Amino acid sequence: MDTIDRLVQHSCRQLGAKAALREKLGGIWRELSYESLEDQAARIGAGLCEQGFQPGRQAAVLASPSSLWVAAYLGILKAGGVVVPIDKELKTTEIRHILSDCQARILFTEPQFLESVQEIAPSLPSLETVVLLRAGRARSAVVATAPAPGEDLEALSQSLSELAARYGFTERDRDNLSGMIQRLRAQIAPAFPIGKKTEEGKKSLRQRFARGEAHDSMPVVALGDFLGDPENLPPSPRCAADTAMILYTSGTTGRSKGAMLSHGNVISNIQAARDIFNLGAEMRTLSFLPINHVYELVCGILLPLSVGGTISFAESLKQLAANLAEVKPSFLLGVPAVFQRLHDRIRKSIDDKPLARLLFRFGPTRTLVTSKVRQSLGDGTIFVSGGAALDPAVADGLARLGVDVYQGYGITETSPIVAAERPGCKKLGTVGMPLPGVQVRIHEANGEGVGEIWVKGPNVMQGYFNNPRASAEVLTDGWYHTGDLGSIDEQGILSIRGRVKNLIVTPNGKNVYPEEVENELIKSPFIAEAMVYGHKVTASAEEVHALIVPDQERLDDHVRQNGLPPLNMSDVEALIRAEVVSACRQLADFKRVKKFTLREEELPKTTTRKIKRFAVEAEIPAASSAPTTVK
Incomplete structure (x- = not known):
């Protein structure tokens, strides 16, 4: 089990009818068994192979978290492909950058993203096919065929579930509806196996594209028409050293880069986490974080x-x-x-x-x-x-x-x-x-034992896709330079202090970690957000300044509860100044905020809710009001 798909396949074959994935639709939890997950993934993988998709090629997934998302991910791996998960919250320009940079041939997505995809399609010469995971009754843009029986059943089941929730059906009534759907599925399955296509649907999509049947020059096909026969799925030639996925960083410092993670990288992390927490088949999780991010994908799904x-x-x-x-x-x-x-x-x-x-x-x-x-x-x-x-x-x-x-x-x-x-x-x-198995060292530690965290081990990425220069900047003899500051105590326990690029050096040569100061500031009920940064006072020294977004709702509550007149800007500045002074009492003198600027708009963030410091800092010189001094 040297690849991710084989690792999950082993569970599928061992556990069969056990629930692998659950979704709540229309007020009812619906389950997908391990054997059904394996079947869906195999049909998607077979569909890819039948269209000439080659091992080592990239296929992207842009969709909401669901069982189908997971099946598409595993199906791409089964076909020997490289998965590129895309954050559904990204703007169209960012989606274009990722699809263009990774050279994805296939995109699995949902109807709500189709308009954006078709808008950028002309600038994506590598993209050959778009597959709609939740097409419902929509027909493929490639060929108009009747919806598959399986799709009809899914639509009927969802509608009945919604009616049951809306009109307060009893648990017994819900069970009866569920039983009816199961009986229908059993009657239809022998004649129309899930994923079975019509004779027209069996034709190669590539042949139909060649005849000019694609819509708006971008072939779009419903999942039911795309699925292949698992019997036609050849064994994947991929191994542990091969790239499994390309994950694009959230871009807190600029344009995102695609980190290439091998099957071995991911499996080493899975096995280590499994062992330290002693996890087994009794494990039950609730997934609510973005599935395209490595934290949730590896630790919460795989x-x-x-x-x-x-x-x-x-x-x-x-x-x-x-x-x-x-x-x-x-x-x-x-x-x-x-x-x-x-x-x-x-x-x-x-x-x-x-x-x-x-x-x-x-x-x-x-x-x-x-x-x-x-x-x-x-x-x-x-x-x-x-x-x-x-x-x-x-x-x-x-x-x-x-x-x-x-x-x-x-x-x-x-x-x-x-x-x-x-x-x-x-x-x-x-x-x-x-x-x-993971080595951590503190590079160029200062007198406090704080320096950049370097990491080496089986979990370290292969590099950034199509970007050898960026790869060389962060990889040295297998050591990855994280850009994070930290220290290790005598017990070997790691502490995080901040980011190298954010470090502030005061005129006295003291180091200030902005994140530490920010954590104190946002404890104030009147401060919604804060970004601490170094304001240049000499060529080599900085002063601690802060951008602060007041919590308007809390300010309004304060006015109402204390019977005060509406606050003007001077009132708000005075109140926030008092909060800053109070917060900074918890810090050493050299770490305290010297000046702050109020900002009405929310600070720009990545989809993981991290502040885009590079974007904010670019605006600071153009600030309309002078910073308020903290005394």
Whole structure:
């Protein structure tokens, strides 16, 4: 099992009818078994091969998280292809850049993205075919054929589920509807196997394209017409050293680059994570993070599938709390903002109940409250935070509530995990020890032991696609230069301090890490966002300045609750100045903000919600108002 698709295939063949993936449609959780996932992926892989798709070629996926997304991903790998996941939140220009740069031949997408794709298609000479994953009753633009019976059943099932939810059907009625659909599926399947095409549909898409039957010069085909016969799927010639996917970085410092991850890179990370958390087939996860990002894709999708677990896709972030209560996952990936909200929600629930508040106040009775908290979330659940630094105060607060959160550190270029806390090895404010087999060293550490984090191991990327210059800049003898600043203590535990490019050097030669200052500022209820940066005062020294976005809603609440007149700009500046002074009391003198500028608009961010510092810094010299001095 040296490739990702073979690793997942092993689970599929071992577990058969067990639920692999779950989605909630029309108020009802619907399951896709391991054997059905394998069948879907094999048919997609066969469809690719039947159209002349060659091993080593690129195929992209631009769609919402779903079972079909996962099947398309695995199908591309089965055909020997390289998967290019694309963030559905990107702008059209960014999608064009990725599809052009990676030279994708096939794009799997959904109807809502089709207009954007057709708009940029003329500038994408490599793109040959667009496959619609959720075409419903839409006909392929290649050829008009009747919708497949399987598609009719799916549409009928979804409609009935929506009606059941809308009119409050009982559980028994829902079961009867589900049974009816199953009986219909059983009756139709012998005559029309799922994925079976009409005689016209069996014709090579390439032949039909040659006859000029494509629409608007871009062949668009429904998934039902694209699927092939698994019997025609040859064994993939790919091995561990071959590229499995190209993941484009979110571009906090400019145009995104495609990190090439091999099958071996990803599998090494999966196996290490599996071992340190002792994960097995009992694993249940709730997936709500972007599936195209390496953190969720590897740790939230491929990891549970590799051990035979079950993945449930959350309906939305708004429904996350309800879905958590329904699924009760045994393993949950999240980002700091989610754990902050979880902490605040639990504390509010306790504070709103006099008895719970009283019991929680005293150590001997606190467990009566924390046991209820664990029960509501899933007793024994492993919570893992990644993507950004988790505030130690939030981690400590959750631990007091009976919720242990393990923090990890990783990046796209390292597949992604570099280090992680684990059972028996947790230290507040750190990201734990490096994974087994992964080496970490601090390059050119200063007097505080802080320097750039370099990583070497089986998880380090092969390089950036079609960009040898950028690859050479970050890879030295197998060591990847992360661009992050950190330190390692005597126990071998890693701490993250900030970014090399963001480091501020004061006139006294002191180092200030902007992220540390920002974390203090945003604790203020009146500060929605803050970006700390170095303002040049000499050729080699900087002063600590900040851009601050006030929280207008909190300001309005403040005015209303205190019976104040509407605030003008001077009032807001005075209030924020007081908040900055208060926040900076927690910091050494040289780290304190000297001046700040207020900004009304939200700071520009990547799709992973990281501030695009390069874009903000370009605007700073043109700021309309002079910075406010902090005294």
